[in-house]
Amino acid sequence: DIQMTQSPSSLSASVGDRVTITCQASQDISNYLNWYQQKPGKAPKLLIYDASNLETGVPSRFSGSGSGTDFTFTISSLQPEDIATYYCQQYDNLPTFGGGTKVEIK
Amino acid sequence: QLQLQESGPGLVKPSETLSLTCTVSGGSISSSSYYWGWIRQPPGKGLEWIGSIYYSGSTYYNPSLKSRVTISVDTSKNQFSLKLSSVTAADTAVYYCARHARDGYLPGGFNWFDPWGQGTLVTVSS
Secondary structure: OOOEEEEOOEEEEOOOOOEEEEEEEOOOOOOOEEEEEEOOOOOOEEEEEOOOEEOOOOOOOEEEEEEOOEEEEEEOOOOHHHOEEEEEEEOOOOOEEOOOEEEEEO | OOEEEEEOOOEEOOOOOEEEEEEEEOOOOOOOOEEEEEEEEOOOOOOEEEEEEOOOOOEEEOOOOOOOEEEEEEOOOOEEEEEEOOOOHHHOEEEEEEEEEEOOOOOOOEEEEEEEOOOEEEEEOO
């Protein structure tokens, strides 16, 4: 299995802050990585696919980058509606998810 | 707009078999571009992929669950189903179904999950 390690596991930031989440793969996965947002009590929603492509309708303050083993997810200006847990998911092999990062407002 | 809806018992006894069905509406389950997957999330924990099925019936399972999992498809009803045998309290989770993008050019053959059903909580308890 390819292990995905996300950090931090949680963070607290102010509205307007830049937020960065990292995801590290246990082996080279090229750009085979997606990011999801899960709001409390809801199903996950695809935000970014192929490491850096924004899903249609997703605000441009969300972005992703990286390749190989190290990936970054960024919210350029945190908004109250961004309160959620974010997950990375690799698809180089059978799919696996990162442990999640819970984002809260300070 | 494609929608998925999970259904099945919310309570299962230990050692018994968990059975869930996902009904797909707004699109055909027989699309050549997609698999159909099951993912679960224990309370307060992260996401775990269980397995995925193609409309032809070919399946891929998480190796950690493979011995207990069966996923099947009924194209006439636009549904796919999950069976998980010999359940324990550790199988208590919200179970989601989702469309799973297929890409034969990728090493694993898969890509993203989207959309997802709303999820259904299954509790394993006597």
